[in-house]
Amino acid sequence: MEINTSDIIKLRQVTGAGMMDCKKALTEANGNFDDAIKIIREKGKAIANKRADRVATEGAVLAKTSKDNKFAAILVLNCETDFVAKNDNFVGFAISVLDLAIEKAPANLDALKELVIDGKKISDKILDMTAAVGEKIELSYYETVKAENVAAYIHPGNRVASIIGFNKVVDANVGKDLTMQIAAMNPVAIDKSAVPQSVIDRELEIGREQARLDGKAEDMLDKIAQGKLGKFFKESTLVEQAFIRDGKKTVGQYLQEVSKDLAVTGFLRYSIQD
Numbered sequence: 219m220e221i222n223t224s225d226i227i228k229l230r231q232v233t234g235a236g237m238m239d240c241k242k243a244l245t246e247a248n249g250n251f252d253d254a255i256k257i258i259r260e261k262g263k264a265i266a267n268k269r270a271d272r273v274a275t276e277g278a279v280l281a282k283t284s285k286d287n288k289f290a291a292i293l294v295l296n297c298e299t300d301f302v303a304k305n306d307n308f309v310g311f312a313i314s315v316l317d318l319a320i321e322k323a324p325a326n327l328d329a330l331k332e333l334v335i336d337g338k339k340i341s342d343k344i345l346d347m348t349a350a351v352g353e354k355i356e357l358s359y360y361e362t363v364k365a366e367n368v369a370a371y372i373h374p375g376n377r378v379a380s381i382i383g384f385n386k387v388v389d390a391n392v393g394k395d396l397t398m399q400i401a402a403m404n405p406v407a408i409d410k411s412a413v414p415q416s417v418i419d420r421e422l423e424i425g426r427e428q429a430r431l432d433g434k435a436e437d438m439l440d441k442i443a444q445g446k447l448g449k450f451f452k453e454s455t456l457v458e459q460a461f462i463r464d465g466k467k468t469v470g471q472y473l474q475e476v477s478k479d480l481a482v483t484g485f486l487r488y489s490i491q492d
Contacts, residue, residue, distance in 0.1 A: 221245055233258045234307070234350035259342060261349050276303040277358075278312045279488050281370035281379035281397075284320050290368035290381035291319045292486050293330075294359035302351055309376065311347065315340055319360065327360040365483045369393025373401050378489040385481045392476055395463055396456075400487050405456040408482050409470075413455065421450050456482060 221244045229240040229251065235258045243261070247253035277296035283289065295312040297303050314335055324330040331341040338346070340357065348355045365383025371394065372379045380400040382393065399405075407413045425443030434442055452458045457470035464472070473480045 221249060225249070225251065229254055229258070233346045235261075235346070236350070239349070258349055259345055275490070276300050277356075277490055278303060278309050278376040279372070279379040279490055280312055280316045280376060281372055281381050282316050282320050283368050283370045283381070284323075287367055287369070287387075289320065289323060289362065289364050290370050290383070291316060291323075291360065291362045292370070292379050292381050292488055293319060293357065294488055294490070296354075296356040296358045296490075297351070298353040302353060302355075303376070305351075308347070308351075308355075311343070312376075315357065323362070324360075327357070330360050331357060359488055361486050363484045363486060367393070369397050371397030371401055378487070380485065380487040382485040383483040385483050386477065386479070388476060388480065395461075395472075396469070396482070396485075399459070399462050399469060400456065400485050401489075402462055403456075403459050404487060404489075405459060405485075406454045407456070408485070409455050409457045410451040413451070418447065421447050456485065 221241055225244055226237055226240045229235070229244060230237055233240070233255060235243070239258065239261065240254070243254040243257040244251075246257055275296070276299055277294055279292070279294050281290065281292040293312070293316050295308070295315065297308065302308050315330070318333050318335060318340075319330055322333055324333060331339065331344075333340050335343055344355050344357060363381050363383040365385065367384040367387045368381060369384075369388075369390070369392075370379070370381045378401050380397045382396050382400060384393070406417060422440075422443045425446035426439040428446070429439050429442040430436075457468065457473065459469050461467050461469050461472045467475075473482070
């Protein structure tokens with residue numbers, strides 16, 4: 219049967235697949251539009267399965283807060299190439315997913331994928347995009363922070379983003395300062411009490427091994443390792459880090475200057491490595 223060009227264009231608009239792929243799908247479906255969509259989607263699954271072992275190391279990292287500034291989310295939409303990561307349609311889709319996440323506040327990544335955009339589940343939209351661009355697309359990360367006040371930051375280029383929660387309402391500049399701090403300095407925890415014991419044990423072992431390699435006496439290794447752990451806390455916990463806007467003070471001191479009882483309740487950071 220003859221396939222109408224307008225139907226091909228319509229199918230392309232709906233699925234994002236190429237013109238020839240749309241024509242083939244419509245031909246296979248004997249002109250049935252809904253069946254053609256299923257065929258395109260199945261093709262997307264086939265591409266996704268074929269590329270399951272590929273590494274999606276590029277993509278967009280985005281973060282946003284709700285209008286009341288009590289809920290923040292960060293998500294990552296991955297792809298294989300920088301070319302796709304910078305594509306307006308790709309970034310636009312990631313933004314639309316994040317906007318929906320802020321609106322619906324799904325409990326986790328799987329729940330987010332079940333939400334619907336333009337009549338389709340996000341998971342199906344990703345399959346359509348996989349079919350259209352011909353490389354692995356993956357919604358790989360979604361986490362949130364809830365607090366009395368939250369802030370979000372996306373570094374130019376969409377490769378690093380961070381969100382933070384405070385125990386009380388703060389000026390927007392404070393939120394910006396601290397999310398930029400997190401993006402730039404990549405702290406492992408709010409303070410040393412929040413550092414996992416496994417991380418502490420690892421740092422102590424590294425400290426002992428470095429001291430041993432430097433020829434230090436065995437009875438001094440633990441003391442040296444504790445000293446190195448203290449340095450690790452200063453460099454890697456948020457409140458003990460030097461404040462990037464004024465290196466003469468720590469983040470903790472900056473918070474105290476803003477308000478005596480101001481505290482960070484949680485934060486998240488994600489980056490796509492170069």
